[in-house]
Amino acid sequence: MPSPxxxxxxxxxxxxxxxTPRARMRDAVGxxxxxxxxxxxxxxLLISVILLVPLAAVFHQAxxxxxxxxxxxxTAPDTLSAIRLTxxxxxxxxPFNVVFGVAAAWAIxxxxxxxxxxxxxxxxxxxxxxxxxxxxxxxxxxGAQGYFGEFLSEHDIQLVFAVxxxxxxxxxxxxxxVARELIPVMQAQGTEEEEASISLGADGWKxxxxxxxxxxxxxxLYGVVLCNARAMGxxxxxxxxxxxxxxxxxxxxxxxxxxxxxxxxxxxxxxASLLAFLAVITLIAKKFLERGVRAEIKAAENMVPxxxxxxx
Amino acid sequence: xxxxxxxxxxxxxxxxLGLLAGVAxxxxxxxxxxxxxxxxxxxxxxxxxxxSGWEAKHPGDKLTIQxxxxxxxxxxRAVIDGLKADVVTLALAFDVGVLNTQAKLVPPDWDKQxxxxxxxxxxxxxxxxxxxxxxxxxxxxxxxxxxxxxxxPNPKTSGGARxxxxxxxxxxxxxxxxxxxxxxxxxxxxxKNVPVLDAGARGATTTFVQRGIGDVFLSxxxxxxxxxxxxxxxxxxxxxxxxSILAEPSVAVVEKVAKKKGTTEIAKAYLEFLYTxxxxxxxxxxxxxxRSEKAFAKYKANFPDLKLFTIDEAFGGWTKAQKxxxxxxxxxxxxxxx
Numbered sequence: 161m162p163s164p165x166x167x168x169x170x171x172x173x174x175x176x177x178x179x180t181p182r183a184r185m186r187d188a189v190g191x192x193x194x195x196x197x198x199x200x201x202x203x204x205l206l207i208s209v210i211l212l213v214p215l216a217a218v219f220h221q222a223x224x225x226x227x228x229x230x231x232x233x234x235t236a237p238d239t240l241s242a243i244r245l246t247x248x249x250x251x252x253x254x255p256f257n258v259v260f261g262v263a264a265a266w267a268i269x270x271x272x273x274x275x276x277x278x279x280x281x282x283x284x285x286x287x288x289x290x291x292x293x294x295x296x297x298x299x300x301x302x303g304a305q306g307y308f309g310e311f312l313s314e315h316d317i318q319l320v321f322a323v324x325x326x327x328x329x330x331x332x333x334x335x336x337x338v339a340r341e342l343i344p345v346m347q348a349q350g351t352e353e354e355e356a357s358i359s360l361g362a363d364g365w366k367x368x369x370x371x372x373x374x375x376x377x378x379x380x381l382y383g384v385v386l387c388n389a390r391a392m393g394x395x396x397x398x399x400x401x402x403x404x405x406x407x408x409x410x411x412x413x414x415x416x417x418x419x420x421x422x423x424x425x426x427x428x429x430x431x432a433s434l435l436a437f438l439a440v441i442t443l444i445a446k447k448f449l450e451r452g453v454r455a456e457i458k459a460a461e462n463m464v465p466x467x468x469x470x471x472x
Numbered sequence: 473x474x475x476x477x478x479x480x481x482x483x484x485x486x487x488x489l490g491l492l493a494g495v496a497x498x499x500x501x502x503x504x505x506x507x508x509x510x511x512x513x514x515x516x517x518x519x520x521x522x523x524s525g526w527e528a529k530h531p532g533d534k535l536t537i538q539x540x541x542x543x544x545x546x547x548x549r550a551v552i553d554g555l556k557a558d559v560v561t562l563a564l565a566f567d568v569g570v571l572n573t574q575a576k577l578v579p580p581d582w583d584k585q586x587x588x589x590x591x592x593x594x595x596x597x598x599x600x601x602x603x604x605x606x607x608x609x610x611x612x613x614x615x616x617x618x619x620x621x622x623x624x625p626n627p628k629t630s631g632g633a634r635x636x637x638x639x640x641x642x643x644x645x646x647x648x649x650x651x652x653x654x655x656x657x658x659x660x661x662x663x664k665n666v667p668v669l670d671a672g673a674r675g676a677t678t679t680f681v682q683r684g685i686g687d688v689f690l691s692x693x694x695x696x697x698x699x700x701x702x703x704x705x706x707x708x709x710x711x712x713x714x715x716s717i718l719a720e721p722s723v724a725v726v727e728k729v730a731k732k733k734g735t736t737e738i739a740k741a742y743l744e745f746l747y748t749x750x751x752x753x754x755x756x757x758x759x760x761x762x763r764s765e766k767a768f769a770k771y772k773a774n775f776p777d778l779k780l781f782t783i784d785e786a787f788g789g790w791t792k793a794q795k796x797x798x799x800x801x802x803x804x805x806x807x808x809x810x
Contacts, residue, residue: 304554304575313554321555403555404540405504418541421674422512423703425682 218436221429233419233430241407242415242431245323249398249411250391253330257387261338262380266372268339269346270354280343286335294332295400298325321403326411329397334387341383345376345453349460375460378452385449389442393435501738502536506557508544508567508631508721509673510695514758515539515561521754522745526738535738543672544631551577551726558730558739561723563631565589566790568722575728582724591720592746593760596780597632597639599711600680600689600696607687611713612643615688616661623686625676626669627797627804631721633673634798636690639717641797642786646715660807669808681708692719694759697774718780721760 191199223230233239264283268276286294300306302319312319319325353375357367373380395413402409410418412435419428507515519537526535540547540555544563551557552575562568568590571577583590601609607620615622625633637659644650644658667685670676673695680689681703688711691699696710723743730736745751752762756771768775787793797803 299553302554305552306554309554318554318556320553321550403550404542405538405555406540408538421509421541421678423678 215436218429218432221426222433224426224429229426230430230433233424233427234434236427238407238410239415239427239431242410242412243434245326245410246392246412248323249327249330250388252327253334253391254384254388256331257334257338258380258384260335261340261342261383261387262373262376264339265342265346265376266368268343269349270351283336283339286333287340291333291394291396292400295329295397298328298332298401320401321405322409325401326398326409329401330391330394333394333397334391337387337390338380338383341386341453342376342379345379345456345460346372348457349375375456378449378456382446382449382453385442385445389438392438499532500534500536501735502538503558503735503739503742504538504540504556505559505561505742506540506547506551506555507561508547508563509541510632510677510692510698511561511721512539512541513698514694514755514760517754517758518746518751521750522742525745525750526741537742541674543625543629545629546671551575556729556733557726558733558735559723559725559743561721561743563719563721564634564790565591565720565722566634566794567631568724569790571724571726577726577728578724579727583722585724586743587747588763589720589722590724591722591763592743592751593721593755593762595693595719595721595760596716596778597635597690597719598693598696598716599713600691600699601687601709601711603707603709605709605711609688609711612640612662612715613647613658615640615665615690616658617665620665620688621667621686622662622665623676623680623689624666624669625673626671629671630673630676632692632695632719633669633676633690634794635692635717635719637797637804638783638787638793639690642717642781643713643715645786646781656803656807659803663808693761693775697759712776712778715779715781717786718782720783 222233225233234243264279267273268280299320302308302312302325304313319328353371354367357371358364362370393413394411395417398411399414399417402411402414404410404414404418406418412431416428416432416435419425419431505515505519515537516539519539523535523537527533540550540557542550544567547555548560548562548567548570551560551571560568560571565583568578568582572580572582579585586592599609599615601607607614607617609615609620614620624636627633627637640659640662641655644655645652647654668679670679673692676689677691677695677699680686681699689696689699693710696708700708700710723746725736725739725743727736730739746755747763749764749767752764752767753770756762756767756774759774761775762768762771783790783793787796795802
């Protein structure tokens with residue numbers, strides 16, 4: 161059904177056209193419809209070729225030996241142990257990074273101190289360092305020939321080529337995710353609410369639980385989702401410190417490589433499909449959480465002028 | 473007293489005693505065998521046989537053998553860096569030797585600890601070509617022809633690739649009028665035909681077999697059979713060159729680690745098992761040339777005759793060969809500059 165406004169521009173010319181926002185936008189962009197369609201078509205084509213086709217190929221290969229083959233591949237003892245190890249690494253790395261990320265973001269967003277920028281740079285290091293280097297650093301420190309190698313071997317502590325090394329490497333590469341996500345949210349929110357809470361007699365701990373945490377919950381969840389996705393998918397750093405002992409120090413991505421190299425292609429893709437599945441869940445969660453994060457930042461921005469008005 | 477309760481107590485007591493006795497004699501033992509790339513299938517079967525034999529002789533023991541595979545040089549590096557291997561079964565003597573020179577993990581005379589230079593089986597380097605051999609590749613000199621694409625892994629990281637390289641070099645030396653300069657030119661021309669260098673033998677096999685790159689793949693004999701039998705029945709052919717190198721993959725107990733873990737005895741037994749008729753037959757079934765004449769005769773069909781030279785004959789041993797050819801700035805670095 162045509163809306164009452166739409167025929168108007170055709171009749172009355174530019175004067176009325178200015179009034180309808182949609183028409184104005186079309187003018188501002190100034191692209192003819194065929195051009196827009198072409199661009200959209202190209203974008204869809206590109207996304208299909210780069211993202212959808214490979215994803216479909218993963219699942220197609222995964223089921224190359226039928227549903228039974230798929231189930232057999234993901235319930236094989238070595239696969240199950242890889243799943244367990246990956247979940248364990250995430251179960252340690254993610255909470256660790258939540259605690260660290262909240263603390264760091266809190267410190268950076270709510271306080272002023274010397275070396276603040278330096279701290280932000282430090283947090284970003286895992287983003288800029290190649291994962292291989294991250295792995296080798298741990299070998300250099302904790303390997304048998306490393307700085308602490310002798311001490312560790314005297315006390316029978318095995319860090320690298322064992323589960324602790326994998327957890328360490330995972331923590332290292334996922335270090336910035338939560339903090340990086342929270343800093344902008346917290347900075348936008350400022351410190352007014354916390355100041356009010358404290359001036360009303362709440363202690364710091366209570367202020368954190370009642371004021372700060374509820375304000376950042378979406379940003380925090382968003383960071384956790386990203387952190388978890390990276391922790392599960394990490395290959396490079398973990399590969400260096402793993403030692404590739406089957407059933408012992410193989411995470412899911414490493415297990416995919418092993419199966420592939422053993423010519424078990426459908427097995428490799430079956431396990432890969434688990435990771436792809438995780439990626440899809442991550443995407444959905446991300447989409448959902450992004451809305452919350454935007455709302456959080458918007459709420460914080462709206463709050464500031466209100467308070468300003470109160471003061472004046 | 474309630475007789476039921478009394479009985480229950482008795483049962484509990486017996487069970488506890490039994491448990492104690494069990495703990496005293498039975499052990500949970502875990503061995504880690506750090507090996508190179510193509511031995512996955514071989515050691516899967518070796519482990520199964522050895523475990524059932526050991527547990528039959530030591531009732532109550534629960535033995536688990538863990539495996540780790542990768543490029544031979546990389547694996548040696550990991551053991552030096554602290555990967556707790558009880559035994560190493562690597563692609564070549566040099567990679568076991570560095571465990572002594574770099575970290576004193578094995579004794580200097582490790583290669584005298586077991587028979588045949590501590591190499592329980594041998595192998596050689598053969599050519600894998602596509603069905604019908606469209607490029608008519610018959611011998612090493614065909615590999616330097618124009619338009620022939622050769623697949624080999626990187627000699628810096630892969631043990632098999634070092635054997636490939638030395639086999640080619642040794643072939644050139646043995647040609648009429650062959651000398652070092654001619655061998656260098658020959659190997660250089662060969663590596664001009666190499667489009668990609670994978671890090672390990674498995675990656676290179678995948679490149680050739682799955683991705684369909686290359687006309688000829690310089691391969692371990694056993695890996696070539698695996699490709700023919702398992703991956704592409706009817707898609708590939710194995711070509712035996714006129715002469716190749718006798719590759720001796722070496723094994724050793726990592727004494728320092730085993731001593732600490734208390735597994736020296738079982739680790740030794742594990743490697744000695746490789747020399748038994750049973751172990752030799754398993755090796756032969758997986759296309760590793762057994763040392764045992766009996767096993768060799770039984771699986772003779774797997775191993776066509778070809779002239780083999782040893783690394784000691786052609787290069788004066790691994791230490792020399794490694795230093796001259798594969799160390800930084802060595803022959804290979806100068807040959808493979810693009």
